[in-house]
Amino acid sequence: MFELIADPSFAASIPRFVTPILLAALGGALCERAGVFNIALEGFLLVGAFAAVLGAYFSGTPYIGALTAMVAGMALGVVFAEFNVRRGGDSIVVSIAINLLAAGLTTFFLRAIFDVTGAFSDPAIAGFAPIRLPFIEDVPLLGPILSGQALPFYLALLSVPFLHVFLARHRLGLRIRAAGENPQALRAGGVSPKRVQLLALIACGALCGLGGAQLSIANVNLFVENMSAGRGWIAVVAVLLTRGRPWPLFFIALLFGAVDSLSFRVQGLGLAQQFTDMMPYLATLIVLVALSWWRARRAKGDAS
């Protein structure tokens, strides 16, 4: 067990698992701060994963694939905003519908465009090549983790400090927070909270789309029905746990991604795949319980 974790290739594999969760969670965080309760991250990831394959297959380059994924995610964000923000539909209902819509659209177009069911893999799907960072790759321990990853990972990493500063300093970032915390004040200032929420949802779509691209054209080179497989829900949990603050979110995503990665590797020990597959969900539940227990204890401590 210990050798598995100490194995440098295990560490190097963690970013692949962290990236989709982190990107989806960052998108969810923007919504959360803007006062949109978006629990459709699962659907956003799935649409991103499919659109990435679509773009990469027809253009022959992963960058167009990633761009397609982001645009598709943004379009889904607009749909979410139309029904939740503009028409005032309940966010949970809209989220459930968006998740189903994503499952339906991806399987429908998988058959309509590629004429396959279940999975589509083809040599023409252009996947991301690992990006090697000179100098950094020679750093012991961190080198193999930070270097040799696919583009979405680096964008995800950069997004964390960027979003932190953006939400703390930038005018639009402040408006996003105002839309979530005090929409009346924002409206009094002459800014429409709904428009701000639309922007947050579009940005969320772009981030989730990129996360989906990591799943389908960076980790592997294919699309499988429902390949987001619950990672969007884990991202939702990460957003709820951290109340959408980027740095805590980063560490929670790191934790969940590491467990995801570990569960993948433990299969090598001869443990049945089903048990390793359920690890991320159990780990998420355990973290939830532990955190709320810790918070309750702290609240009790404050009261006495």
Next chain:
Amino acid sequence: MMAFDTGKATRSALPWVFTFLWIAAIILALLLFVGAPVGEALSGFWNGAFGGRRNAYLMATLSRSALIVGMALSVMLSFRAGLFNIGGEGQLVAGGLVAALVAVLMPGPPLVVLVVAILAAMLAGALWALLAGVLQLFMGVPLLVGSLLLNYPIRYIASYLVAHPYRDVQSGMVQSHLVPQETWFAYFPGTRLDIGILFTAVAAAFALIYSYWTVHGYHTRLNGLSPDFARTVGLPVRRLTLQTLALSGAIAGMVGAIAVFGIHHRYIDGMLVQPLYAWTGIIAVLLVGMVPWAVPISGFFFAAVQTGAAGMERAAGVPKEIALVVQAVIILFVASRVSGALTTSRGDGDGHV
């Protein structure tokens, strides 16, 4: 500028007309995208949902609606109590798995085995739902998140059990052995429809009576409409929560048993997950804004959409997954017309842990 007075009735009907037109336009666009002949697609849809030789497809629709309506009833009981239990899938899987394993492993007269298996399935569903309730009430995990996350472990536990210890090795597929043939649900005379739908009918009657005429149902509804009020007037909110979840889970577990004894006669990996029965049930409940008497109708409607889509695939080559898209679009348009129905259901109120 309007040149005529539209009148009140027209004004209130107009949004629904637009909703309908939007949905029709989206379906049409998808049909055109796959290049399907629209006339054949539509007649294929109708035939697939309600037609067929000796009404075979109508029977398929009824058979599917037995499961969807059952899941919808399960979800309705939770939602009306303000409990956002979206773990129906896990409760369904727990029921189906336990029903199949009990029937395969337990010796005895078929009728006894059948009754025990169904009761065990209901118990399993109830326990799985209670687990989510315990996580919320005693561990601070919001029901929305806890019930959802619990869907995954049971899915993998079921998959493991039928892939390893209880696998029907000779079949080459990941599935349990067949349950004894004597326990299979009988068909209605002259049809290919099994009696599983009777169980759903009983569940529907129970759910209606419970929702409209029992004190317990009334209390849970109060709790759903205003948890603060329910607490203030001294209702045992925690107990109501656990009882409602158990009831909800028991019905989901029973649906799992119906699928085993009526349709598949064994537990096949993924047989209850991939058709998205639980999610369709949720959608069916949301479509009618949780009004109990309308839930069976809505569930039947979505079953017809799904079997109709399969007919459209046979007749015009349109991928049947179009059903999922249509369901989602319908609920998107309708949800924005009946908002606020679920305002009390986000854990502690604002979605935070």
